[in-house]
Amino acid sequence: xxxxxxxxxxxxxxxxxxxxxxxxxxxxxxxxxxxxxxxxxxxxxxxxxxxxxxxxxxxxxxxxxxxxxxxxxxxxxxxxxxxxxxxxxxxxxxxxxxxxxxxxxxxxxxxxxxxxxxxxxxxxxxxxxxxxxxxxxxxxxxxxxxxxxxxxxxxxxxxxxxxxxxxxxxxxxxxxxxxxxxxxxxxxxxxxxxxxxxxxxxxxxxxxxxxxxxxxxxxxxxxxxxxxxxxxxxxxxxxxxxxxxxxxxxxxxxxxxxxxxxxxxxxxxxxxxxxxxxxxxxxxxxxxxxxxxxxxxxxxxxxxxxxxxxxxxxxxxxxxxxxxxxxxxxxxxxxxxxxxxxxxxxxxxxxxxxxxxxxxxxxxxxxxxxxxxxxxxxxxxxxxxxxxxxxxxxxxxxxxxxxxxxxxxxxxxxxxxxxxxxxxxxxxxxxxxxxxxxxxxxxxxxxxxxxxxxxxxxxxxxxxxxxxxxxxxxxxxxxxxxxxxxxxxxxxxxxxxxxxxxxxxxxxxxxxxxxxxxxxxxxxxxxxxxxxxxxxxxxxxxxxxxxxxxxxxxxxxxxxxxxxxxxxxxxxxxxxxxxxxxxxxxxxxxxxxxxxxxxxxxxxxxxxxxxxxxxxxxxxxxxxxxxxxxxxxxxxxxxxxxxxxxxxxxxxxxxxxxxxxxxxxxxxxxx
Amino acid sequence: xxxxxxxxxxxxxxxxxxxxxxxxxxxxxxxxxxxxxxxxxxxxxxxxxxxxxxxxxxxxxxxxxxxxxxxxxxxxxxxxxxxxxxxxxxxxxxxxxxxxxxxxxxxxxxxxxxxxxxxxxxxxxxxxxxxxxxxxxxxxxxxxxxxxxxxxxxxxxxxxxxxxxxxxxxxxxxxxxxxxxxxxxxxxxxxxxxxxxxxxxxxxxxxxxxxxxxxxxxxxxxxxxxxxxxxxxx
Numbered sequence: 018x019x020x021x022x023x024x025x026x027x028x029x030x031x032x033x034x035x036x037x038x039x040x041x042x043x044x045x046x047x048x049x050x051x052x053x054x055x056x057x058x059x060x061x062x063x064x065x066x067x068x069x070x071x072x073x074x075x076x077x078x079x080x081x082x083x084x085x086x087x088x089x090x091x092x093x094x095x096x097x098x099x100x101x102x103x104x105x106x107x108x109x110x111x112x113x114x115x116x117x118x119x120x121x122x123x124x125x126x127x128x129x130x131x132x133x134x135x136x137x138x139x140x141x142x143x144x145x146x147x148x149x150x151x152x153x154x155x156x157x158x159x160x161x162x163x164x165x166x167x168x169x170x171x172x173x174x175x176x177x178x179x180x181x182x183x184x185x186x187x188x189x190x191x192x193x194x195x196x197x198x199x200x201x202x203x204x205x206x207x208x209x210x211x212x213x214x215x216x217x218x219x220x221x222x223x224x225x226x227x228x229x230x231x232x233x234x235x236x237x238x239x240x241x242x243x244x245x246x247x248x249x250x251x252x253x254x255x256x257x258x259x260x261x262x263x264x265x266x267x268x269x270x271x272x273x274x275x276x277x278x279x280x281x282x283x284x285x286x287x288x289x290x291x292x293x294x295x296x297x298x299x300x301x302x303x304x305x306x307x308x309x310x311x312x313x314x315x316x317x318x319x320x321x322x323x324x325x326x327x328x329x330x331x332x333x334x335x336x337x338x339x340x341x342x343x344x345x346x347x348x349x350x351x352x353x354x355x356x357x358x359x360x361x362x363x364x365x366x367x368x369x370x371x372x373x374x375x376x377x378x379x380x381x382x383x384x385x386x387x388x389x390x391x392x393x394x395x396x397x398x399x400x401x402x403x404x405x406x407x408x409x410x411x412x413x414x415x416x417x418x419x420x421x422x423x424x425x426x427x428x429x430x431x432x433x434x435x436x437x438x439x440x441x442x443x444x445x446x447x448x449x450x451x452x453x454x455x456x457x458x459x460x461x462x463x464x465x466x467x468x469x470x471x472x473x474x475x476x477x478x479x480x481x482x483x484x485x486x487x488x489x490x491x492x493x494x495x496x497x498x499x500x501x502x503x504x505x506x507x508x509x510x511x512x513x514x515x516x517x518x519x520x521x522x523x524x525x526x527x528x529x530x531x532x533x534x535x536x537x538x539x540x541x542x543x544x545x546x547x548x549x550x551x552x553x554x555x556x557x558x559x560x561x562x563x564x565x566x567x568x569x570x571x572x573x574x575x576x577x578x579x580x581x582x583x584x585x586x587x588x589x590x591x592x593x594x595x596x597x598x599x600x601x602x603x604x605x606x607x608x609x610x611x612x613x614x615x616x617x618x619x620x621x622x623x624x625x626x627x628x629x630x631x632x633x634x635x636x637x638x639x640x641x642x643x644x645x646x647x648x649x650x651x652x653x654x655x656x657x658x659x660x661x662x663x664x665x666x667x668x669x670x671x672x673x674x675x676x677x678x679x680x681x682x683x684x685x686x687x688x
Numbered sequence: 689x690x691x692x693x694x695x696x697x698x699x700x701x702x703x704x705x706x707x708x709x710x711x712x713x714x715x716x717x718x719x720x721x722x723x724x725x726x727x728x729x730x731x732x733x734x735x736x737x738x739x740x741x742x743x744x745x746x747x748x749x750x751x752x753x754x755x756x757x758x759x760x761x762x763x764x765x766x767x768x769x770x771x772x773x774x775x776x777x778x779x780x781x782x783x784x785x786x787x788x789x790x791x792x793x794x795x796x797x798x799x800x801x802x803x804x805x806x807x808x809x810x811x812x813x814x815x816x817x818x819x820x821x822x823x824x825x826x827x828x829x830x831x832x833x834x835x836x837x838x839x840x841x842x843x844x845x846x847x848x849x850x851x852x853x854x855x856x857x858x859x860x861x862x863x864x865x866x867x868x869x870x871x872x873x874x875x876x877x878x879x880x881x882x883x884x885x886x887x888x889x890x891x892x893x894x895x896x897x898x899x900x901x902x903x904x905x906x907x908x909x910x911x912x913x914x915x916x917x918x919x920x921x922x
Contacts, residue, residue: 056729166745235752239745247730269752273759290848290855298775298852303767584730599725604733613732614745622723622732624739668877681888688736
């Protein structure tokens with residue numbers, strides 16, 4: 018951290034006067050017909066012009082129209098967290114039911130819906146969206162750009178996701194909750210056994226959330242490859258951006274699989290096709306292949322952003338650059354590839370060829386290697402650093418314990434003979450929660466504590482944070498560790514009750530007590546969140562003294578992110594930079610939403626780029642798509658006629674306005 | 689903090705001609721000037737405001753979407769062969785589809801590449817007259833393809849709900865038709881835009897990228913055609 022850090026940070030500084038005053042001043046200072054280019058510091062004419070250019074409209078219209086990645090990212094995170102709480106409440110009901118033998122709090126039908134809704138919500142409506150939402154918020158800031166590559170698509174993705182999640186839960190509220198497991202196996206979810214509209218609601222959810230996932234993946238991959246600040250060559254790119262890039266590419270190749278599967282299942286239900294009907298030449302195992310070809314990589318696109326959080330948080334609290342940066346990047350890429358070779362280990366209990374299963378066992382073992390490489394790199398970083406043991410680091414350290422335990426049971430269930438013994442027992446429930454909770458939720462809470470100051474401008478309370486951490490860590494282990502033993506003792510998954518003679522009562526009661534501790538911990542987090550939002554200590558730009566670019570602008574960042582796009586000369590741009598390097602970009606228009614496109618490998622400035630303005634059409638388009646899906650569930654002709662409203666909405670979304678064209682012509686320079 | 693651009697902010701008098709003057713000034717600068725170091729700043733004001741091919745963000749977006757849809761086709765073909773592998777007879781109690789209309793469409797798709805290339809080139813050259821001409825030709829060609837597709841569905845000799853085989857061929861053909869229809873809709877919307885002035889340079893990029901997406905429609909048709917028409921014959 019040399020002295021030039023100060024001068025670098027100077028260019029990010031921006032006047033803190035109230036926003037409306039700024040707007041009025043901007044209107045007064047920047048005259049009509051005057052061209053203002055960015056690159057000047059705080060309080061400049063350019064900064065005022067940027068403020069005016071990037072502000073959203075006020076009121077509900079502005080709220081619906083916005084395509085600001087920060088507002089949308091926050092919506093993703095808050096929405097997903099609310100769904101996390103809702104799905105958590107379902108698990109509390111399940112744990113209450115299972116606390117004692119022969120309990121009758123809920124019956125079998127509701128119990129089916131409870132575990133299906135819990136799994137579906139956690140995987141599709143919480144885990145993936147919240148990781149992508151963190152990416153939507155953080156990636157443009159981290160790579161030093163002013164918005165995502167396709168901001169309207171980012172907005173549309175959020176609305177699709179929100180509506181998908183809501184329709185799933187509205188279905189549940191009116192006794193149409195999905196009930197065939199989070200993997201919706203056929204024939205249970207097919208036309209013969211999946212009665213009513215429960216499976217249709219699930220299929221629609223898959224279409225909506227996966228469309229969201231794919232849109233955000235394409236969007237963020239483009240940001241990372243083409244919109245990095247000048248100088249941020251691939252070798253200087255932050256690890257979190259790498260993690261989102263790897264995740265995005267994985268999503269692009271994995272999510273089409275579950276979308277296709279859900280649509281084939283829906284065709285079976287709506288049009289009477291026979292994909293999964295063995296009587297007419299169909300094959301139920303195709304469903305399992307398609308689902309798990311997506312489902313296993315999904316575990317990794319929940320987990321890899323978590324790795325990104327950890328690799329970002331550890332250097333900050335160890336006060337040194339990350340040990341083995343390149344090894345970590347290569348490990349994440351390797352994990353991304355290997356993740357596509359594991360899916361059959363979810364199908365060891367089916368009649369697939371044994372030799373084939375051996376391959377998947379080998380792959381399941383092999384994927385432990387890149388993860389181990391990363392864990393050793395993190396240990397080396399911590400070992401040689403000067404630790405600041407703040408709450409984010411506590412969650413990271415807990416991740417080590419829990420994830421390593423989950424990984425160890427992963428190696429166990431990766432082998433066919435062991436898996437056949439514990440298949441569909443609580444051992445697998447324990448394993449998957451150790452991996453997913455440990456691999457995703459603990460890093461996520463670390464990320465909440467770490468980036469809350471950037472999102473809100475205020476610090477979360479440290480004391481409440483420690484209470485939450487310890488309750489979370491203890492509650493988690495009390496809940497899920499006994500499940501290993503229950504599974505080894507033969508307790509099956511997805512049963513709504515069990516007899517006293519099984520002897521499973523005590524361990525189940527312990528698990529339920531653990532669940533109550535987790536619930537208490539989450540309540541403390543919510544209290545901490547609400548209190549800190551109002552009266553938390555002011556954070557300042559960079560409360561942790563971190564190295565990445567998002568900490569170089571205000572907390573919370575202005576709508577345009579950076580008053581001047583930074584120029585990067587090292588992996589830790591806020592810690593160290595070369596002397597005699599430019600510090601920032603100048604010359605982008607401050608009066609239109611202009612940004613910079615750079616080259617893929619070296620991030621050399623290449624093309625100026627006009628970000629699209631906010632518009633209502635992405636939100637309208639999302640609504641029309643949802644209407645189309647449900648219309649096609651009710652009547653097959655809805656499949657065709659229902660396409661007309663989205664076609665109109667997407668056309669109007671694209672249609673260039675005269676104002677935009679005029680602005681574009683004003684700044685135009687041919688390539 | 690000094691402004692990086694020496695004498696930085698262009699002050700153009702507020703007059704009706706200010707915009708024109710500003711545009712002339714920009715257009716007068718030679719093309720493809722790299723970013724210029726000025727003090728602490730990297731001045732990018734003279735960079736182009738749009739670019740073709742990999743320089744355009746939308747090119748990358750289209751690449752991503754093509755990868756997604758390509759994955760959809762690949763997986764659907766895998767489903768087809770999985771279903772074939774579990775069936776004793778394939779196609780189940782149905783004759784294979786007639787080769788005529790599918791093959792005609794293969795030929796049409798190959799021919800459509802020519803006006804598409806010309807439209808692409810005209811867009812790269814930013815030649816509005818030629819863009820309009822070749823865009824119309826491509827639209828006519830793609831509509832012809834869609835018309836023949838209608839005949840193809842009628843020559844499959846099996847209903848989607850007759851057997852798993854019927855379900856697979858209808859879905860494969862349907863998936864390709866869905867992509868075809870969306871691309872035709874894109875072409876028509878873009879044509880409507882380029883026929884209504886005023887235009888800016890980015891619209892040429894749109895034409896160029898949609899022409900690129902047409903390649904995906906044509907190239908994906910090759911495996912889909914092979915599976916739908918020749919799969920039942922082997």
